[in-house]
Amino acid sequence: MHRKIIFLIFIVSIAMPITVSALDFTILHTNDVHGQLQASGSNPGMARTASVINTVRSTVGANNILLVDAGDEMQGSLLSNILSGEPTIAVFNAMGYNAATLGNHEFDCSQSVLISRTTEATYPFVSSNIVVNDTGNCATAGWTPPSFVQPYIIRSVGTAPDQARVAFLGVTTTETPYITLAENTEGLCFKDPTESIIHYYDTVRAQSDVIVVLSHLGYNDGGYGYGYSVYGDQTLAQQLNAAGKSVPLIIGGHSHTNVAAPAVIGNTRVVQAYYSGRRVGRADYSFDTSTKALTFRG
Numbered sequence: 001m002h003r004k005i006i007f008l009i010f011i012v013s014i015a016m017p018i019t020v021s022a023l024d025f026t027i028l029h030t031n032d033v034h035g036q037l038q039a040s041g042s043n044p045g046m047a048r049t050a051s052v053i054n055t056v057r058s059t060v061g062a063n064n065i066l067l068v069d070a071g072d073e074m075q076g077s078l079l080s081n082i083l084s085g086e087p088t089i090a091v092f093n094a095m096g097y098n099a100a101t102l103g104n105h106e107f108d109c110s111q112s113v114l115i116s117r118t119t120e121a122t123y124p125f126v127s128s129n130i131v132v133n134d135t136g137n138c139a140t141a142g143w144t145p146p147s148f149v150q151p152y153i154i155r156s157v158g159t160a161p162d163q164a165r166v167a168f169l170g171v172t173t174t175e176t177p178y179i180t181l182a183e184n185t186e187g188l189c190f191k192d193p194t195e196s197i198i199h200y201y202d203t204v205r206a207q208s209d210v211i212v213v214l215s216h217l218g219y220n221d222g223g224y225g226y227g228y229s230v231y232g233d234q235t236l237a238q239q240l241n242a243a244g245k246s247v248p249l250i251i252g253g254h255s256h257t258n259v260a261a262p263a264v265i266g267n268t269r270v271v272q273a274y275y276s277g278r279r280v281g282r283a284d285y286s287f288d289t290s291t292k293a294l295t296f297r298g
Contacts, residue, residue: 021162021288021289021290022162022286022287022288022289023064023157023158023162023163023164023286023287023288023289024060024064024284024285024286024287024297025060025064025065025066025157025158025164025166025284025285025287026056026060026064026065026066026282026283026284026285027065027066027067027068027166027212027249027251027282027283027285028053028056028065028066028067028068028280028281028282029067029068029069029070029251029271029273029280029281029282029283030049030068030069030070030273030277030279030280030281031069031070031071031072031216031251031252031253031254031272031273031274031275031281032070032071032072032103032253032254032256032274032275032276033046033069033072033073033074033076033088033275033276033277034072034073034074034075034076034077034080034105034275034276035073035074035075035076035077035079035080035081035085035087035088036076036077036080036276036277037077037079037080037087037088037091038077038079042276042278043276043277043278044276044277044278045277046091046095046277048277049095049277049280050094050095052280053065053067053095053280056280056282063157063158063159064157064158065157066098066099066155066157066166067095067096067097067098068097068098068099068100068168068212068214068251069092069097069099069100069101069214069253070100070101070103070214070215070216070251070252070253070254070272070273071100071101071102071103071104071105071106071172071214071216071253071254072103072104072105072106072216072253072254073085073088073089073092073100073103073106074088074089074105074106074117075105075106075108075109076105076276084109084113084116084117085106085109085113085117086117086120089117089120089121090120092121092123093120093121093122093123097123098123098153098155098168099123099124099125099126099153099155099168099170099214100121100123100124100125100126100214101125101126101127101168101170101171101172101214101215101216101253102114102125102127102130102149102170102172102216103172103173103216103253103254104172104173104175104176104179104180104216104254105180106125107176107180107184107185108180108181108184109184110183110184111146111148111184111185111186111187111188114148115147115148118148118149119148124150124153125148125149125150125170126149126150126151126152126153126168126169126170126214127145127149127151127170127171127172127216128145128151128152128169128170128171128193128196128197128199128200129171129172129174129190129191129192129193129195129196130145130146130149130172130188130189130190130191131143131144131145131146131188131189131191132144132145132146132187132188132189133187133188133189138189138190138191141189141191143199146187146188149170151169151170151196151200152167152168152169152170152200152204153167153168154166154167154168154204154207154208155167155168158287158289161289162289163289164209164210164287164289165207165208165209165210166208166209166210166211166212167204167207167208167210167211167212168212168213168214169197169200169201169204169211169212169213169214169247170213170214170215170216171193171196171197171213171214171215171216171217171236172190172193172216172217173190173216173217173218173223173230173254174190174191174192174193174228174230175223175224175226175228175230176190177190178226178228179224179226193215193217193231193236194236194239194240194243197213197236197240197245197247198240198243198245201245209287209292209294210248210285210287210294211247211248212247212248212249212250212251213236213240213247213249213250213251214251215233215236215250215251215252215253215254216252216253216254217230217231217232217233217236217252217254218230218232218233218252218253218254218255218257219232219233219234219252219254219255219257219259219263219270219272220232220234220255220257221234221235223254232252232254232255233250233252233270233272234263234265234270236250237250237263237265237266237268237270238265238266240268241265241266241267241268246266246267246268247267247268248267248268248269248285248294248296249268249269249271249283250268250269250270250271251271251272251281251283252270252271252272253272255272256274256275257272257274258272258273258274258278258279259271259272259273259281262283269283269296271283283296284296284297284298285297
């Protein structure tokens, strides 16, 4: 009798469908748009860029898309410069961005202008290494962010109950105080990017399923070449992996690099999408909502 019961249980277990809790989602990204809203020369204009983004939304589903920018949104075109970036923020709002980091050129006007632009934005700006100089010495400054930026943001992707919490942790080049007017960064400190990510990493990890770094450091070491030593995203990836605080994806900007295929460094893929909207970067993932396993699909 016992053997029959066991056999029946075995048959039922085979017949029952196996539930796979998989979520496919896509992160789209731009960087260094520099206010190039209108088509001009090789710049496609943001209407064409938006068309590319909306096509992907239609294909994979709007709930399965996150759209982010890696900095230097506003400065660079006559239209955007005359109005201190206001038209660019309006366009980014209309395109439905979920988050952006601050580039060095976001500081080209003044902090008061930057505060106005970030207030107008319907998406948050994130940068973990920009802090208030609360001690008068950046070497000993604490971790208080200025009012116009936050260290990270967490966005949900997918449709309940199959959702993933994706955290975007931002960093901005430490060159910024040296390559813009001094008064535009007065009262601020730009901490080491790796140190800043590590500072927040465990807190963010506890609140999210996936951590993505939005970086405005540049793809390679060296920055703009003004004699100030800075490192880029590939070194950032190496340092985070070495510290046991790796992230699956670093989305970069600053160097205008056309990265055709991600650099794979340890557990991290490093990407960048050229500049002025000429490319829309795309990273596709599968997320198992049961095991929390993340798989890169392309």
